Amino acid sequence: MALTGLEIFKLLPKTNCKKCGRATCLAFAMQLAQKKAELKDCPDVSEEAKSVLGAASTPPIKLVTIGSGEKQISIGEENVLFRHEEKFYNPTGVAVTLSDDLDDEAFNQRLKKINALKFTRVGTEIEIDLIALQNNSGDASKFAERAKNVSDNTHLSIILKSKSVDNMKAALETCADKKPLIFGANAENWEAMATIAKEKNCPMTISASTLEELADLTEKIKEVGVTEIVLNQVSESAKEILQGLTKIRRAALRKAFRQLGFPALTYMPNGNPAQEIASASVFMSKYAGIVVVDSCEPWQIMPLLTVRQNIFTDPQKPVQVESKLYEVGQANENSPVLFTTNFSLTYYTVEGEVEASRTPAYILAVETEGTSVLTAYSGDKLNEDVISKAMTDSKIEEKVKHRKLIIPGLVAVLSAKIQEKTKWEVLVGPKEASGLPTYLKTTWH
Amino acid sequence: MEIANVVEKCAGVVQEVTIGATKEEGGTRRKTVTIGGANSLPFMDFDGNPGHKPAIAIDVYDIPPEDWPEPLLKHYEDVVNNPANWAKRCAEEYGADLICLKLDGIHPDRGNKSADETVSTVKSILEAVDIPLIIWGCENNERDNEILPKVSEATKGEKCLIGGATQENYKTITAVCLADGHNLITQAPVDINIGKQINILVTDLGFPTDRIVMFQTTGALGYGIEYCYSIHERGRIAGLSGDRQMATPVICDVGHESWRAKESKASDSEAPQWGSFADRGIMWEAITAVTLIQSGVDIIRMYHPEAVSIVKEHIEKLT
Numbered sequence: 001m002a003l004t005g006l007e008i009f010k011l012l013p014k015t016n017c018k019k020c021g022r023a024t025c026l027a028f029a030m031q032l033a034q035k036k037a038e039l040k041d042c043p044d045v046s047e048e049a050k051s052v053l054g055a056a057s058t059p060p061i062k063l064v065t066i067g068s069g070e071k072q073i074s075i076g077e078e079n080v081l082f083r084h085e086e087k088f089y090n091p092t093g094v095a096v097t098l099s100d101d102l103d104d105e106a107f108n109q110r111l112k113k114i115n116a117l118k119f120t121r122v123g124t125e126i127e128i129d130l131i132a133l134q135n136n137s138g139d140a141s142k143f144a145e146r147a148k149n150v151s152d153n154t155h156l157s158i159i160l161k162s163k164s165v166d167n168m169k170a171a172l173e174t175c176a177d178k179k180p181l182i183f184g185a186n187a188e189n190w191e192a193m194a195t196i197a198k199e200k201n202c203p204m205t206i207s208a209s210t211l212e213e214l215a216d217l218t219e220k221i222k223e224v225g226v227t228e229i230v231l232n233q234v235s236e237s238a239k240e241i242l243q244g245l246t247k248i249r250r251a252a253l254r255k256a257f258r259q260l261g262f263p264a265l266t267y268m269p270n271g272n273p274a275q276e277i278a279s280a281s282v283f284m285s286k287y288a289g290i291v292v293v294d295s296c297e298p299w300q301i302m303p304l305l306t307v308r309q310n311i312f313t314d315p316q317k318p319v320q321v322e323s324k325l326y327e328v329g330q331a332n333e334n335s336p337v338l339f340t341t342n343f344s345l346t347y348y349t350v351e352g353e354v355e356a357s358r359t360p361a362y363i364l365a366v367e368t369e370g371t372s373v374l375t376a377y378s379g380d381k382l383n384e385d386v387i388s389k390a391m392t393d394s395k396i397e398e399k400v401k402h403r404k405l406i407i408p409g410l411v412a413v414l415s416a417k418i419q420e421k422t423k424w425e426v427l428v429g430p431k432e433a434s435g436l437p438t439y440l441k442t443t444w445h
Numbered sequence: 446m447e448i449a450n451v452v453e454k455c456a457g458v459v460q461e462v463t464i465g466a467t468k469e470e471g472g473t474r475r476k477t478v479t480i481g482g483a484n485s486l487p488f489m490d491f492d493g494n495p496g497h498k499p500a501i502a503i504d505v506y507d508i509p510p511e512d513w514p515e516p517l518l519k520h521y522e523d524v525v526n527n528p529a530n531w532a533k534r535c536a537e538e539y540g541a542d543l544i545c546l547k548l549d550g551i552h553p554d555r556g557n558k559s560a561d562e563t564v565s566t567v568k569s570i571l572e573a574v575d576i577p578l579i580i581w582g583c584e585n586n587e588r589d590n591e592i593l594p595k596v597s598e599a600t601k602g603e604k605c606l607i608g609g610a611t612q613e614n615y616k617t618i619t620a621v622c623l624a625d626g627h628n629l630i631t632q633a634p635v636d637i638n639i640g641k642q643i644n645i646l647v648t649d650l651g652f653p654t655d656r657i658v659m660f661q662t663t664g665a666l667g668y669g670i671e672y673c674y675s676i677h678e679r680g681r682i683a684g685l686s687g688d689r690q691m692a693t694p695v696i697c698d699v700g701h702e703s704w705r706a707k708e709s710k711a712s713d714s715e716a717p718q719w720g721s722f723a724d725r726g727i728m729w730e731a732i733t734a735v736t737l738i739q740s741g742v743d744i745i746r747m748y749h750p751e752a753v754s755i756v757k758e759h760i761e762k763l764t
Binding site for chain 1: 446447448449450451453488489490491512554555584664666667668669670671672674675678679682705706707708718719720721724725727728729731732735736738739755756758759762763764
């Protein structure tokens with residue numbers, strides 16, 4: 001947890017020697033707190049101060065990286081409990097299970113299906129991150145053979161799940177270079193698992209049914225020399241897991257409790273496919289670093305990935321769509337032309353209503369730095385010049401024969417100015433997007 | 446090892462609001478629904494009392510819905526012209542805790558139904574079901590101000606939840622709900638300050654805070670859910686920290702918003718890459734609901750019976 005300037009000041013020599021380039025130790029302490037200075041600037045700092053300040057500057061939740069290459073994922077290193085306080089930084093990894101005891105055909109088919117779980121939403125590709133290969137066969141050579149198969153045939157990162165240390169070793173021989181997550185360590189086998197993790201330089205999970213046990217075990221594993229640890233609370237209760245994830249996050253962030261300062265991976269409690277996705281969605285919003293699901297149907301995975309896409313957006317930064325001309329339906333030279341702003345929520349609301357109206361149309365998303373119609377208007381980001389320029393840039397004149405522009409009802413006051421500037425006839429649309437279907441059906445035709 | 450104590454006690458409590466009145470209480474309902482009462486974040490019962498479970502309201506319209514995709518419409522096809530039968534099915538077969546009657550048909554563009562006709566629709570629903578009623582206007586101020594007072598008067602004593610009172614249009618509806626003993630929905634456009642302001646405006650008119658339910662306008666999964674998620678969360682945290690004007694329960698509109706999404710509407714041939722059309726919309730609605738529940742909501746308006754049962758089972762697992 002970050003220290004305040006005064007807390008840091010107490011640890012400094014308090015000699016005001018100016019060797020650090022600041023007038024006083026207090027000024028230096030204040031700058032340290034704001035991360036505008038570095039402790040090494042002080043030549044007389046004590047060892048104690050170094051260790052306290054060093055610990056305070058490491059992130060409260062360890063960053064853990066799984067996989068190698070393009071699709072490697074990083075989890076942890078979060079700073080807040082609520083996204084509005086800042087933002088959530090490292091999106092929850094989504095893992096889909098694959099059992100090593102499926103017959104060859106079923107195995108390869110499922111692998112192929114898992115590899116294909118990607119979708120495009122709002123112009124962005126969203127996709128799962130990991131395959132959780134499970135050693136259900138209990139057999140070492142089978143597990144190793146399947147691990148090699150997966151490693152050779154997926155772009156995704158890998159979780160290897162086995163409680164057997166020997167089987168884990170065998171599988172790692174085939175794919176340690178992919179930096180898989182070693183899953184299977186518990187109170188009994190943690191030492192052997194940690195030894196392999198250290199040797200192969202791979203991250204590992206630690207499983208236990210209580211947070212107290214987990215805290216004990218992370219301490220021990222750190223002593224072996226493994227730092228990339230992922231917590232796994234074993235429970236069949238969705239409520240217990242949800243509360244556990246919350247307690248882990250609070251302990252790490254609010255209490256600087258290092259023993260639980262790691263990301264958490266969670267399996268879903270037993271349930272039908274719908275419950276599995278419901279649980280995974282809420283664990284994603286409430287602090288899981290990785291969720292592992294059995295579901296691999298697009299209609300199950302797409303909503304889950306959309307929750308992640310939404311919850312992990314930066315709340316301080318309005319999400320924007322590209323400022324350009326959009327075509328809804330089979331628009332032609334007689335279709336209506338509307339404009340709105342490039343704030344994604346505004347744009348998609350308008351687009352949704354135009355779609356609902358079943359009137360093919362052109363929507364011009366005008367660049368307003370991602371602000372809504374009224375905000376943009378009051379900040380002078382939406383005026384006749386901006387609109388006219390957007391129309392010219394989009395070459396709308398070549399797309400339609402008519403010269404009629406539907407403007408948002410909220411900026412009706414701009415009508416005359418737009419008309420004068422663009423020489424297009426201005427039609428004032430509804431104030432709320434929800435009025436568009438009626439408007440297009442009645443006024444346009 | 447002992448872990449750090451992470452219990453967080455809250456100074457405030459979300460207001461308890463009861464919707465519906467039994468015969469003894471002056472109404473005709475056999476069941477009433479109480480929401481609110483939390484002094485912890487959702488499901489965090491190690492912090493304090495998580496309050497009443499979120500309740501599910503299923504929507505019924507006074508006119509047949511337009512553009513409902515087949516996987517949804519098939520559950521209502523034979524009742525969309527009869528709101529009373531529609532409500533009865535939601536109450537008896539689909540597990541609704543409340544019926545939310547949405548009066549789209551009074552809108553000038555969507556039927557312009559008269560006050561008399563609307564009152565008789567409301568009465569027919571009250572006769573058909575024994576659970577409490579939410580009555581929601583058409584968001585055309587003139588028509589709402591004309592019809593809602595008649596509806597309020599006709600249901601006096603039933604302790605319905607009626608809305609929505611907006612910053613621009615709250616006086617009439619607040620006055621009639623106050624006079625007829627109903628609960629009131631205060632409505633804001635995903636804006637925490639306006640949400641608080643409208644609560645202040647209606648309480649200034651003498652409306653009691655234990656009869657207010659807030660509505661922050663809902664965005665579906667993929668369509669702005671993160672905005673309303675954070676507005677709900679901020680509002681709930683403010684309420685739990687002792688801001689009394691923000692300590693009212695919250696309602697959200699999941700059915701309507703999630704079934705407008707492309708992901709719910711596109712057929713198998715239009716979107717083969719998205720998987721089964723029959724299941725997709727149900728998941729979209731259910732996941733919108735469970736995600737919003739984490740942000741602190743007390744009544745969820747829904748459409749699809751299977752989505753309702755997924756969400757109810759999920760709530761049971763977390764309480």
